[in-house]
Amino acid sequence: MGVIFRMRVKFNDLSKATGQVKRKFLKEAGKLIGYGNFILTPEVKDFENDWAKVVGAKYAIGVSSGTDALYLAFAALGVGAGDEVITQGNAYNASVTAILRVGAIPRFADISPDTLALDADKIEPLINKRTKVILPVHLYGQACDMKAVSKIARKYRLKIVEDCAQAHLASFKGKQAGVWGDIGAFSFYPTKNLGAFGDAGAVTTNDKKIYEKILALRDLGQVGKNDHRHLGFNMRMDPIQAVLLKLKLPYLKANTKERQEAALHYNKLLSETDISVVPVSKSKYAGHVYHLYVVRALRHNRDWLRGELKKLGVETAVHYPLPVYSQPFFKSLKLNFRDACPIADLSARQIFSLPFFLGITKPQQKYVVESLKKVLS
Numbered sequence: 198m199g200v201i202f203r204m205r206v207k208f209n210d211l212s213k214a215t216g217q218v219k220r221k222f223l224k225e226a227g228k229l230i231g232y233g234n235f236i237l238t239p240e241v242k243d244f245e246n247d248w249a250k251v252v253g254a255k256y257a258i259g260v261s262s263g264t265d266a267l268y269l270a271f272a273a274l275g276v277g278a279g280d281e282v283i284t285q286g287n288a289y290n291a292s293v294t295a296i297l298r299v300g301a302i303p304r305f306a307d308i309s310p311d312t313l314a315l316d317a318d319k320i321e322p323l324i325n326k327r328t329k330v331i332l333p334v335h336l337y338g339q340a341c342d343m344k345a346v347s348k349i350a351r352k353y354r355l356k357i358v359e360d361c362a363q364a365h366l367a368s369f370k371g372k373q374a375g376v377w378g379d380i381g382a383f384s385f386y387p388t389k390n391l392g393a394f395g396d397a398g399a400v401t402t403n404d405k406k407i408y409e410k411i412l413a414l415r416d417l418g419q420v421g422k423n424d425h426r427h428l429g430f431n432m433r434m435d436p437i438q439a440v441l442l443k444l445k446l447p448y449l450k451a452n453t454k455e456r457q458e459a460a461l462h463y464n465k466l467l468s469e470t471d472i473s474v475v476p477v478s479k480s481k482y483a484g485h486v487y488h489l490y491v492v493r494a495l496r497h498n499r500d501w502l503r504g505e506l507k508k509l510g511v512e513t514a515v516h517y518p519l520p521v522y523s524q525p526f527f528k529s530l531k532l533n534f535r536d537a538c539p540i541a542d543l544s545a546r547q548i549f550s551l552p553f554f555l556g557i558t559k560p561q562q563k564y565v566v567e568s569l570k571k572v573l574s
């Protein structure tokens with residue numbers, strides 16, 4: 198084992214991603230301020246057109262956040278009280294609350310033990326006459342088995358909403374996340390693979406009716422000025438974010454490749470050790486875009502391990518430490534059933550995310566893995 202030099206490796210560092218566009222952004226933002234219009238300007242439409250192309254969807258709608266993108270998806274599909282939506286045991290909070298916000302009930306299918314993606318075999322037992330939608334959450338940048346999910350959706354005539362918040366450019370069997378389902382919901386939260394300077398999100402769809410409805414819903418239900426046909430909301434994307442995201446788009450492909458290469462490097466470093474901390478498996482068919490690099494502590498207490506790493510200067514995070522159904526707010530809903538997700542429960546105790554961001558260096562990655570070895574020896 199090599200000599201360990203004291204280093205500090207932050208969990209995330211946005212400086213490279215920001216640096217790529219900072220000067221151009223300040224110039225373009227200056228122009229926008231000069232125009233003096235700040236709501237649903239042509240810049241938003243412009244980004245929407247670009248984003249639809251990138252995802253391979255007919256339509257994209259820029260919205261206020263990924264959370265609102267999910268909500269708008271369910272609202273546009275007319276999902277409401279008495280309906281059920283099937284998501285996965287390790288879904289993010291925002292995925293589940295979007296279901297609850299329209300008055301529907303979330304049901305939880307367990308995840309597959311190796312990839313931690315939605316286990317399609319666990320969906321059918323949850324289907325009943327109230328089931329309306331399946332919501333796969335493409336966590337960490339890895340798409341769920343959309344072939345299997347689509348097959349089930351067709352069989353039972355269910356809609357699919359994909360949570361693509363961590364899955365920009367991710368794919369399954371070569372087809373991109375966001376076009377497998379009826380609706381794709383994206384987040385441009387600053388740390389996401391495509392991140393804004395604040396909150397922003399987008400919805401993608403190939404369905405004109407859904408497109409037009411979400412266009413209206415995000416803007417107070419208007420189909421024309423003061424013509425409010427729907428009960429709508431203010432969930433518009435800010436033009437200043439659209440300007441930034443458009444500038445960032447040309448870098449997305451190369452940046453994604455760089456993340457994939459950094460992930461392979463972690464894989465290699467970890468495979469050269471025999472420690473009991475292992476990466477979450479990648480499915481053979483997933484085009485993984487590595488929003489996060491997630492590992493599992495198989496034999497040691499995860500929180501202790503993270504504490505020891507911290508002492509060595511290595512910052513980690515957990516996505517996520519407690520399944521949503523075990524969170525206090527969810528328990529307070531007092532839903533009278535409990536879908537068992539033993540794999541999601543177990544993985545929530547084991548997983549943590551290593552420092553990972555655009556621009557992470559090989560010496561930083563080496564230091565992270567050497568620190569893991571040191572802690573575990």
Ligand SMILES: *Cc1c(COP(=O)(O)O)cnc(C)c1O
Pocket residue numbers: 262263264265289291292334336360362363383384385386396397398
């Ligand atoms: C970030 C995220 C969201 C929410 O997106 P926001 O833009 O933060 O509202 C939803 N689902 C998943 C899986 C996420 O990672």
